[in-house]
Amino acid sequence: MARDSVWRTFLVAAVLCIVCSVLVSGAAVGLRPRQERNKALDRKKNILIAAGLYEPGADIEGLFAGVRSKLIDLATGKPVSPSEVDPASYDARQAARDPDQSVVIPPESDLAGIHRREKYAFVYLVEKQGQVEQYVLPIYGKGLWSTLYGFIAIDADANTIRGLTFYEHRETPGLGGEVDNPKWKELWPGKQLHDAQGQIQIEVLKGAVAPDSPAAIHQVDGISGATITCRGVSNLLRYWLGPDAFGPYLAQQSQHSTTR
Ligand SMILES: Cc1cc2nc3c(=O)[nH]c(=O)nc-3n(C[C@H](O)[C@H](O)[C@H](O)COP(=O)(O)O)c2cc1C
Known part of the structure; x- marks a missing residue:
């Protein structure tokens, strides 16, 4: 296939799309547990804020015990x-x-x-x-x-x-x-x-x-x-x-x- 052919351009673009989508979806799936953990932690922090028990920098899990x-x-x-x-x-x-x-x-x-x-x-x-x-x-x-x-x-x-x-x-x-x-x-x-x-x-x-x-x-x-x-x-x-x-x-x- 000639270096500057139309087909080669499409092939490079398609390979790039596949690689990028695998990387993005891999990151999304891989980071999901961390996102869920942070969401749960944020919920606990807000419960503590409402109850007047939150102190900036304090251990949220400890306070939530x-x-x-x-x-x-x-x-x-x-x-x-x-x-x-x-x-x-x-x-x-x-x-x-x-x-x-x-x-x-x-x-x-x-x-x-x-x-x-x-x-x-x-x-x-x-x-x-x-x-x-x-x-x-x-x-x-x-x-x-x-x-x-x-x-x-x-x-x-x-x-x-x-x-x-x-x-x-x-x-x-x-x-x-x-x-x-x-x-x-x-x-x-x-x-x-x-x-x-x-x-x-x-x-x-x-x-x-x-x-x-x-x-x-x-x-x-x-x-x-x-x-x-x-x-x-x-x-x-x-x-x-x-x-x-x-x-x-x-x-x-x-x-x-x-x-x-
Ligand atoms: C750009 C813009 C944003 C507004 N945002 C809010 C808002 O977030 N909450 C709200 O109650 N009124 C908001 N208002 C005002 C309402 O349209 C309304 O005038 C107001 O609630 C009446 O309150 P007041 O009787 O204390 O003036 C906004 C108005 C403008 C023009």
């Missing part, structure tokens, strides 16, 4: 048996997309704007000497541009917030993206989810909370220029902590805490 994860059935609030669903391989995000592992949310209850949700969810119990100190729950829902994914940490009374963090979203930096601002996140600890009748009341206001209002214990200052993202945060919290998601589980924990 005091956290126990439990897979629960959201409809009943009861633990799911490992023979029914293997917690080691359960992926809640994948489950939420699988019609067999999720439920459709009727539009009138779909406060979080997610259309369907997984049947089973992880709860993370922060324990000290065998006693639960905090419950950390995964939460997600629509903001303005994106779905926000985060964790909320709740005290053993199943009512008082200990921390809130969002680890993934595509809201505008400086506007909706301020949900990541540590100053805004500092406003959450101590706020209460429910009123005396057990109704969920937590909300982000448009503007500032009136400190002497009786409702202030359930309210957080809004982020200026980000009312839509803030409304999304209120709505996703009300959905996930309400009767259609973690509500049954939280009600059972608050009964334990009042009978202890």
Whole structure:
């Protein structure tokens, strides 16, 4: 074959494509276990951040040793048996997309704007000497541009917030993206989810909370220029902590805490 023939050019290009695709797919497959490990580590880090236990540079696995994860059935609030669903391989995000592992949310209850949700969810119990100190729950829902994914940490009374963090979203930096601002996140600890009748009341206001209002214990200052993202945060919290998601589980924990 002549050195500068058309066929030779195609042959060189084809061989180059095959070599490159083998290299890229080999790297993707070879690095997958490391990616999975990093994803799991990042999840643990964010759970610790919500619970106020994360220290930069600290050993995440060591800090996470005091956290126990439990897979629960959201409809009943009861633990799911490992023979029914293997917690080691359960992926809640994948489950939420699988019609067999999720439920459709009727539009009138779909406060979080997610259309369907997984049947089973992880709860993370922060324990000290065998006693639960905090419950950390995964939460997600629509903001303005994106779905926000985060964790909320709740005290053993199943009512008082200990921390809130969002680890993934595509809201505008400086506007909706301020949900990541540590100053805004500092406003959450101590706020209460429910009123005396057990109704969920937590909300982000448009503007500032009136400190002497009786409702202030359930309210957080809004982020200026980000009312839509803030409304999304209120709505996703009300959905996930309400009767259609973690509500049954939280009600059972608050009964334990009042009978202890
Ligand atoms: C480029 C651009 C990006 C915006 N990003 C956000 C956002 O991430 N979150 C949000 O709530 N509002 C965002 N807004 C503003 C909304 O359109 C809306 O005006 C705002 O939520 C109203 O909040 P305010 O009543 O506090 O001004 C953005 C507006 C523009 C022009």
